[in-house]
Amino acid sequence: MATFSLVDGNNFYVSCERVFNPSLENRPVIVLSNNDGCVVARSNEIKKLVPIGAPYYQYRKVCEQHNVKVLSANYALYGSLSDKMMDCFQYFCPNRELYSIDEAFLRWEDKADQDRVEQALLLRNTVKRWTGLPVSVGLAPTKTLAKVANHIAKKKTKEGVFDIRDKDVQEKILADFPIEDIWGIGRQLTQHLQKRGIYTAKALRDSDASLLRRTFSVVVERIIYELRGIACLDLETAQPRKSILSSRSFGTPVTALGDLEEALSHYAANACVKLRDQKSRAQRLSVFLRTSPFNHSEPFYQKSHSCSFSTPTHDTRLIIQAAKRCLKRLYKPGLRYQKTGILLMDITEESVTQTDLFAATENKKSDRLMQRVDTINNLFGRDTVHFAAQGIQRPWHMRSDHRSPRYTTCWDELPRVKAI
């Protein structure tokens, strides 16, 4: 039997900020989502007072009162530190699944002479030394239990490592573990299960798996088996995305079609870069447009429209054109729009693209152009060259009032060291 670990950065975004700004240690810090809208990360000092996901404006006062350092999201920084952290994991265990920006599953092949807890501690210390980031490790026979163990490691241990492989330990921990904290049990399932008198992970584990499968879905059945220590989920290798979304809320509401077109073109170009990065093309796209769902003094409007290409493409020009056509069908004058976006679908590998027998093929020329654009932007920074449709002034640009420097990805923003 193999052992699974879940390794996960503690308060990841906050920790990334602290790596380059030690004055943030031991003081309350929060990180906001794009547009400075919601709270997406909190340091331990402020967790009790500010809930995750809360709209920031509702907690601005609390933050002022407690001298909280408020930061805008700096994804360039978090992404680059994440890469370094994942490299460290690889050094310890080659069987690795990158699960999210701050988490990875590891699978260790069990050998009698190896002390996994010892190794987990070493991994933790090494990651801290090499990247400055604190992580927690959970050890278990299944991924779902590794998630549980990680939870305990973070909340209840000093060392940041917890081993739940022992059956007796499982009994004890699961008896106190609320179902809403189980990986895969969200708000809806929690409510439904609680109505049936199931409140703890232990109660769920000991339920009738096939009955709950019939009532809910195979997903719940799998969770039950995983809690029993029977692995249903293995590591997953990275696959190319099946859909690519690019969207943003506007810094201030937008009313003019021209501004919407510029913003949408910008997101479309962004989506195309992601598409080409994974060497794919898309055959269908969908555009959506909406007003603010929170502003009850104005009517809420939300609609999407999709269209297809005769052959899959990754040409930004074609995708911008098509997106703008969709947008025109959605646009109603007089509304204050809050967000638009584009979803690329029916994505296929570049190399196996089926071409249209009757269409003029301009593919090679288009491929070359896109390649040049990407090369220039990779070399000199994103947006060095862009499409005119994306606009220049960008009045719809998102708010980001408290962003730290992009220390690791931008030449102009490298950290400076002062000689004394």
Add this chain to the structure above:
DNA sequence: TCTGGGGTCCTAGGACCC
């Protein structure tokens, strides 16, 4: 005034085929 962004998987139901 001010509420993120980007994904995946599963299921049900309809359309369609022979």
Add this chain to the structure above:
DNA sequence: TCTGGGGTCCTAGGACCC
């Protein structure tokens, strides 16, 4: 009046994750 059985594919919507 009486109208089969079995299968696939597609889509929309829901739920979940970080």
